[in-house]
Amino acid sequence: MKLAVIRRQFSATGGAELYLQRLMTALVDAGHEVHLFAEAWSGQAKDVKLHVVSVTGTRATKPVRFAEAVRELTRREAFDCVFSLERTLKQDVYRAGDGVHRVWLERRRQFAPWWKRPFIGRGAFHRNLLALEARTFDPANTSRIIVNSHMVKGEILRHFAFPEERIHLVRNGVDVKRFQSGKRAGTRARFGVKDDEFLLLFVGSGWERKGLKYVAGALTRLHLLLAKETFQASLAAVAEVARKTLRGEVNALPVALPVPFKRARLLVVGKGRPMSGPGGVIYADSLPDVENAYAAADLLVFPPIYEPSSNVVAEALAAGLPVVTSEQNGASEWIEEGRNGSVVENPSDIGVLVDAILFWMAHRPRPGVVSEYALSLERNVMETVSVLEQAARERGALSS
Numbered sequence: 287m288k289l290a291v292i293r294r295q296f297s298a299t300g301g302a303e304l305y306l307q308r309l310m311t312a313l314v315d316a317g318h319e320v321h322l323f324a325e326a327w328s329g330q331a332k333d334v335k336l337h338v339v340s341v342t343g344t345r346a347t348k349p350v351r352f353a354e355a356v357r358e359l360t361r362r363e364a365f366d367c368v369f370s371l372e373r374t375l376k377q378d379v380y381r382a383g384d385g386v387h388r389v390w391l392e393r394r395r396q397f398a399p400w401w402k403r404p405f406i407g408r409g410a411f412h413r414n415l416l417a418l419e420a421r422t423f424d425p426a427n428t429s430r431i432i433v434n435s436h437m438v439k440g441e442i443l444r445h446f447a448f449p450e451e452r453i454h455l456v457r458n459g460v461d462v463k464r465f466q467s468g469k470r471a472g473t474r475a476r477f478g479v480k481d482d483e484f485l486l487l488f489v490g491s492g493w494e495r496k497g498l499k500y501v502a503g504a505l506t507r508l509h510l511l512l513a514k515e516t517f518q519a520s521l522a523a524v525a526e527v528a529r530k531t532l533r534g535e536v537n538a539l540p541v542a543l544p545v546p547f548k549r550a551r552l553l554v555v556g557k558g559r560p561m562s563g564p565g566g567v568i569y570a571d572s573l574p575d576v577e578n579a580y581a582a583a584d585l586l587v588f589p590p591i592y593e594p595s596s597n598v599v600a601e602a603l604a605a606g607l608p609v610v611t612s613e614q615n616g617a618s619e620w621i622e623e624g625r626n627g628s629v630v631e632n633p634s635d636i637g638v639l640v641d642a643i644l645f646w647m648a649h650r651p652r653p654g655v656v657s658e659y660a661l662s663l664e665r666n667v668m669e670t671v672s673v674l675e676q677a678a679r680e681r682g683a684l685s686s
Contacts, residue, residue, distance in 0.1 A: 287678055288319045290360045292370040292377070294339075294352055296327040302383045305458065305597060306371060310334050312667040321365070323356050346410035349373065350418055367678040373415065373422040378677040380422055381432040381456075381670075385594035385616075386441040387412070387419050390495075393592040393614060397634055423448050429677050432456050432670065434595035435616025454673045458600050458617070459666025462658045465604035468581025477553060477568050479582065484547035484647050487583035487607070489576065489598040491556040496596075497589040497612065497633045499561065501552060504587070504639040506564040508550045511640075547647060552587075555579050580605035585646045589633035590615050603627075603654050604661050610642045626654045 291310065296303045310331040313320050322330055323337045330336055337359060341351040353374040360368050360376075370377040373387075391407040398406060407416075421427055423446040431453045433439045439453050479485050486505065490496045551566040555576055560569045573579055580586070586602040586609045595616035602609050603620060609627035611618050621627040628642040659665055 287366040287674065288321070288364070289313065289674065290321050290323060290363075290365040290368045291334075292323045292356055292360075292368070292372050292374055293327075294325050294349075294372050296324065296329070302371060305383070307331055308459075308461070308663055309667060309670065312663065313671070316667070316671070318671075321363075323359060325352060344410075346414055349411075350414050353418060367674045367681070369674055370422075373418045375418075375421055376427050377422075378429045378681060379432060379674055380428045380430075381434075382438055382442065383434060383594060385438050385592065386445060387415050388445060389441045390592045394495075397591045420446070425449060425452065429680060430454060430673055432673055434458050435619055437616040437619070438594045454669075456666060456669040456673065457620075457660070458595055458597050459663035460597060460600045460604055460661055462604045462662050465577045465580055465601050466606070468575075468577040468579070468605060470581040473578040473582035477570070477582065479551060479553075479568075480549075482547055483549045483551050484585070485583045486550060486552045486643065487555070487579055487586045487602075488552065488588060489555045489579065489586070489601070490588065490596070491558060491572075493556070493558045493561075495590055495592055497591060498554065498558070500589050500633050500636060500639060501587045502561060502563045502567065503636045504643060505550060505552050505566065507636060507640050508643065509564055509566065511644075512547075512549060550643075550647075553579060553583060576601070577605065580607050583607055585610060585643065586627075587611075587639070587643065588615070589630060589639060591633055593617070595619075599627075600661050603656050604658070606654055608646050610639070610646070620656050622655045626656065 293303065293306055310320050310322065314331055314333045320334045321337060322334050323339050325339055325341065327336055339352060339355050339359060341348055341355055343351050357375045367379060368377045369379045371381045371383055391412065394406050395403045423442060425448050431442065431448065433453060433455055434457055436455065439455060442448055442453060443450055486501065488498055488501050549566065551568065553568045553570060555570050555573050557572055580602055586598065586607050588596060588598055588609065589612040590596065591614055593615040599609050599611060599617035599620060603626060609621060610630065611621065611627065612630050612633040614633065618629045621629050623629065628645060630638050630642055
């Protein structure tokens with residue numbers, strides 16, 4: 287196929303962009319002709335033709351101007367399929383990897399301080415993006431939609447009149463072998479983490495949306511609990527209470543064993559301004575060898591207020607690391623309670639978050655219940671290409 291792929295910009299820390307890098311490489315390796323339309327991109331996959339889409343304007347107007355410009359550019363050349371990862375005006379397939387913007391605004395209002403809520407979503411940027419989103423989800427403009435979670439599919443059906451049968455679930459994929467290759471002992475030594483310290487891991491930028499402040503709050507409470515001798519003497523009972531307060535009973539696991547850790551620490555991988563808060567937090571910025579962070583950690587704690595389906599959950603599961611995340615993360619659909627992680631209903635509920643962490647401090651991680659195939663990039667590419675080919679056949683570009 288001759289494919290037009292649309293994504294505005296490359297970010298070295300952006301999950302969607304790094305996913306697209308891997309996808310384009312796989313598409314080229316499979317023999318497809320790939321054209322990338324973007325404002326700016328560095329390090330695009332080998333043999334991908336880059337079309338620079340230059341637009342000017344403010345933060346509020348540039349998304350609309352980009353969508354208008356890329357519509358005209360893709361009309362000038364015959365493509366078998368136009369595949370957009372942006373909210374744009376005309377495409378055969380749209381991958382809703384950024385979720386639904388109006389739902390993101392709802393979540394921001396839900397979790398923001400009361401005095402901020404009336405002002406969220408009121409600016410021109412949000413108005414323009416909401417209007418652009420409505421045009422993207424218009425079935426006259428988009429033939430098929432790829433979502434990476436049932437959560438996002440439900441949001442689209444709830445807010446837009448798009449035919450359900452034209453929405454395809456294709457879960458994210460990761461390089462499983464890479465995340466199985468991390469070095470635990472060396473990485474813990476690199477960050478000064480001792481054997482008797484339980485290492486929590488948070489991976490991601492955009493810390494407001496991804497709930498880092500809630501993880502920091504949970505760490506503060508853990509420090510208080512672990513400092514109490516009486517707590518150390520009754521860890522089994524505390525962990526059993528934690529087990530029962532998690533969402534749903536976990537009957538497959540035995541009564542908790544004493545927690546063999548004297549201290550909890552937190553490794554933060556991603557860009558952001560370090561917060562004032564608990565001690566024991568290690569800010570590592572972005573790591574090119576993030577697979578080593580997963581190997582070093584004992585638990586990924588990632589409780590976003592809105593995340594369509596975070597790659598970091600798939601990466602952690604591929605590394606054999608249990609995950610605590612929130613219902614507002616579509617990747618929570620990979621979690622089986624008490625077997626490979628825990629899902630909290632409200633990410634801002636520090637008490638429940640602490641209970642979930644205590645549960646995993648008291649139990650040795652069990653083998654993952656998600657297969658390597660389900661997590662693999664190869665599976666993701668195969669399913670994505672299947673949708674692209676279906677759309678190409680529908681427009682008559684490919685024979686059946």
